[in-house]
Amino acid sequence: MYKLLLQGKRWKLSQGVTRMQRLLLGLLFSTGISLLAYRRRSLSRSGIAGAIIAGTTTFGLGGWSWGLSLIFFFISSSIFSHFRAPDKAHTAADKFSKGGQRDIGQAAANGGIATLLALGYGLASSASLQQVLQAGYTGALATATADTWATELGVLSLQQPRLITTGKPVAPGTSGGITLPGTGAAALGALTLGVVFWLLQRCQKSLASLPLIALVSGLGGSMVDSILGATMQAMYYCPTCEKETERRIHNCGTRTRPMRGVTWLNNDVVNFIATLFGGLLAMAMHVIQAQVYRTKING
Template structure:
């Protein structure tokens, strides 16, 4: 009869303990995310499909990334939801004319803002190399910093007293136009990305490896937000309402008139742009992690 060596038995015990912990995290993640999602549904921040998306995303992030990652995406979601309901009446006309969706986020919007973060948390949880985990952790923050920057900029930028200007040409445009930026919106984007980085760092301020994380969050969040604006202006599908003579993201305008294609790639809507932007922000953070780590070591 073969006997397991002590080293082999210890390895099996550690593996079993790790699996048990992961299972508990997934269970508590399911309870936490579904509870928050249902509360958000009652407050009309999520649609029914959005509840499903938020539950899947939240469970994955808590189960694979841990409680710090989970609290960080809660910070993003709560802050974004509060801003979505801030001065709602002042935004209603712009939202009806310009935006393809309202303040109730559906599953596509949840995936666009949190999908990359969930994938990074999944990669973090399955990796066994500390150096790779540290880089994935930073990329996770970069993805959420971008989502926060974009959401804060959108929700506050449309309230700017100054007319927005297109990101590439500098021409003035109407509030809510994809690719349009304002000083208020840019300030909101910087504040959002920095706030998210600070929040994550404050959850574990004694970790020396994270002391530059707020700066990385700011840089990656603003980079992702810039990419979002460029893609929104140049390649996002935009339509024109012949009745109202207005540009919109909707294939059917709020007046009920079917719109006609104006520019951009037909299948790339705002959700697709947000997904690409968060991926870009995550990549910038991932690269900055190695650059700044090298600086710390020098």
């Protein structure tokens, strides 16, 4: 009995050391990448803090596959943000509330739900609960990837965007406006994130549905983002330029006036809600799939 207790204590100690090692490596890894991103003007100073918190938590409590998939999201998003940047500069300055340098608000909006799910995964004692949280993480991160790819690539489309709610033609960069290429980029981003996470999990058969879950939940979350952008997101009007924008101060220097939407529902809040929806949808899909599988086995 004494030997069994001693072995149990050693096992718990080794588990704790492993987690602490992952937390430390996550801290070092995320700090290095964040500083590099800051030098490349992909992150602001506050964005460094947000990225380090998300990276350390995800690596330490989720594991390597979680942390590396988060890095994939960040690197791919940064690449597409810089892709044909001069062609997007006018639209970004004219329409978007923030530029290409991501701050802590954007880090929380895109990675906050995923980070919370990683925290829950690390604290959960039930394997079944961990699987649900893992699916939710994939869905939340797939939504962030889908939305970012759609925004960065869709704005370059030669096709005129149309409002997702009414089909009315709108200017490129308008919140709630979608194009076929942009929607395709969203689907590709969500699916790619799911495939990357599955590959990092060594292509386990039990997780083979993750790419499909990521595709559906990521695309669904991206659509929620567009719907909120078209209906409830705070939008402003520049009387000087006679243009709609997300900015309180337009790039021309004019103070804008409220045009529509809920004042506190800015783009960061919309992104946070969208990733929450994507995570919840992915968890629901996993639960339904698990229930169907159990029914087949018992039947």
